[in-house]
Amino acid sequence: MSTPILDIEALTVTADDGRRLLDRITLAVGPGERVGMIGESGSGKSMTALAVMGLLPPGMTATGSILLGGTQVVAAAERDLVSLRGRVASVVFQEPLTALDPLMRLGHQLAIPLRRHQNLRGSALTEAVLRGLREVQISDPDRIARAYPHEVSGGQRQRVAIAMALACAPELLIADEPTTALDVTVQSEVLALLDTLVSDRGMALLFISHDLAVVSAVTERVLVLRSGVVVEAAPLTDILRTPDDPYTAELVASARALDAVLDSVARPTAPGQPAQTTPEEDSP
């Protein structure tokens, strides 16, 4: 296998009260590979994403190794992490407002990473902002660029957050429950959009969700996390057909839209093929 973009080895994260939130997690994501991380609430999925980006909350200590684009993240200096974020890996969080400044027009927010990454100014920058919005299938980019976050729908906000995450052309996109906060129809549209963008750009994807049906739509290999421990890591089809761990078996049994999942096992050629949808135009 070629050198992984992300190579996590025995990652342990401990809270200041001594609780182990992650316990010797090991995971590698190769260039262009799509890996799912699944587990119940509190299992440590978001903590893994934060650790990879060097964004652990105060009081948390990480040990082990996280190589991101070949650079060690554990105990790295902030200035080294800044150059990795956005360029090597970006995150899309569940709640787009986490990534967006409520007091800044969306176009200005998207312009910040574009200016930094592509060194654009003036009308070239404006054009890049509108292009970025079109790439996330926003059909009225002029209006959205002028709007503040609260003036657009949740789906549109998440599309802008995705555009910001992609602005520096990262090699790895970490999507942490990116559709969970959205209405069901918008969920499948945003999932289809992510799937297309990741394919078109040949990006690697670490897709985090509590929902096996969602993970199965966009990834080919899955890691199951429980109480901070990896209880199973296997190709998606193996997890669905013959889960080894009882907890994984439970997840499979209770997955929403189980029929759709089993259907995708019957047609194993289709990792990364979520429901076909038309571009979103949900109103705010």
Ligand SMILES: Nc1ncnc2c1ncn2[C@@H]1O[C@H](COP(=O)(O)OP(=O)(O)OP(=O)(O)O)[C@@H](O)[C@H]1O
């Ligand atoms: N800032 C914090 N300080 C202390 N403990 C925390 C903090 N944030 C999360 N935790 C704890 O870390 C553990 C892992 O949480 P994490 O947010 O990674 O779970 P998760 O799998 O992403 O859950 P969810 O699906 O609900 O987001 C949980 O026990 C949680 O209570």
